[in-house]
Amino acid sequence: MNRPIRIALTKGRLEEKSVSMFEQLGYDCSSVRNKGRKLILPIPEANLEVVLAKAADVATYVENGVCDLGILGKDTILEMGGTFYEVADLGFGRCRFALAVPQGMDFYAGYHTRCIASKYVNVTKSVFERKNMDVKIVKIEGSVELAPILGLSDAIVDIVETGTTLRENGLMVAEYLTEVSARLIVNIASLKLHKAEIEPLINQIEAFINREGKRDGACKS
Ligand code: PRP
Numbered sequence: 154m155n156r157p158i159r160i161a162l163t164k165g166r167l168e169e170k171s172v173s174m175f176e177q178l179g180y181d182c183s184s185v186r187n188k189g190r191k192l193i194l195p196i197p198e199a200n201l202e203v204v205l206a207k208a209a210d211v212a213t214y215v216e217n218g219v220c221d222l223g224i225l226g227k228d229t230i231l232e233m234g235g236t237f238y239e240v241a242d243l244g245f246g247r248c249r250f251a252l253a254v255p256q257g258m259d260f261y262a263g264y265h266t267r268c269i270a271s272k273y274v275n276v277t278k279s280v281f282e283r284k285n286m287d288v289k290i291v292k293i294e295g296s297v298e299l300a301p302i303l304g305l306s307d308a309i310v311d312i313v314e315t316g317t318t319l320r321e322n323g324l325m326v327a328e329y330l331t332e333v334s335a336r337l338i339v340n341i342a343s344l345k346l347h348k349a350e351i352e353p354l355i356n357q358i359e360a361f362i363n364r365e366g367k368r369d370g371a372c373k374s
Contacts, residue, residue, distance in 0.1 A: 157195065157200045157202045157257050159222075160202070160220065160221065160223065160224070161203075161206050161210075161222070161223040162203055162204070162206075162223075163206065163213060165228060166246065167225070170245040171243075172185050172186070174245075175355060178357050180199050180201065181199075182196065182203070188324065192206075198280050208225045209233055211225040212229060212233050212237070212276075215339070217274075218340045218343060220340070221340050224243065224335055224336070226246055227331075227334055228273065229330070232272075232275050235338075241362060243333075243362060244315050247314075247332065248314040248332075248336040249312065249313055249330065250311070250333065251311065251319075251327075251328065251330060252310055252326070252328040253325060254327045255325075258327075258345050260307070267289070268289045269309065270289065270306035271291075271292070271300065271309055271310040271311060272295065273311070280310060297309045298318055298322040300320075302324075304324060312333065312338045313326060313329075335355050
């Protein structure tokens, strides 16, 4: 094999739990823990390399085969689509898509065309297509809660975990949508070409998820 098996992890909210899962599986992740500004971190004794990237880039790297495996949220998979195998629900990073509005607002009152701000324009589009409701969608890159506060939109579609961000910004959930969590994805060609290395790793991760699930009686977020 020319290079180590490469796994792309999502920086930020899923990073700690992903790294901790690998540590609990017995991998020495000290290079990841002490990464500084480095973005490719080797785990030499396991012939693994960890890449840290934004969720959407994790999907792109795995789809294009420059990373063999990836961990990212189902929210990004639903938004981006992508050609890869989604092999496991890791149980952590659980949150829900929600339609949120300013406190006290009745989203469905009146007849005007609603404006919805979201980072997830495709998810938002399909939510309102299912409702057969015509809406205007505005793409916002982050801190989407600002859009209704500033008067740009009537509502937002976003992921909600604890609900703190909504609460602290005078917003409330009007409707919960799909539940999402961290997923393990694999490049289609890698799974064939590097089956001997990748399959045991997937099995190890699946056994870990089952153990965690049994220990807690449910998947942990
Ligand atoms: C996400 C999401 C909300 C927040 C919800 O943002 O977009 O803003 O987390 O979490 P809570 O319900 O626990 O408050 P994230 O922190 O991923 O950053 P972003 O706004 O830059 O996308």
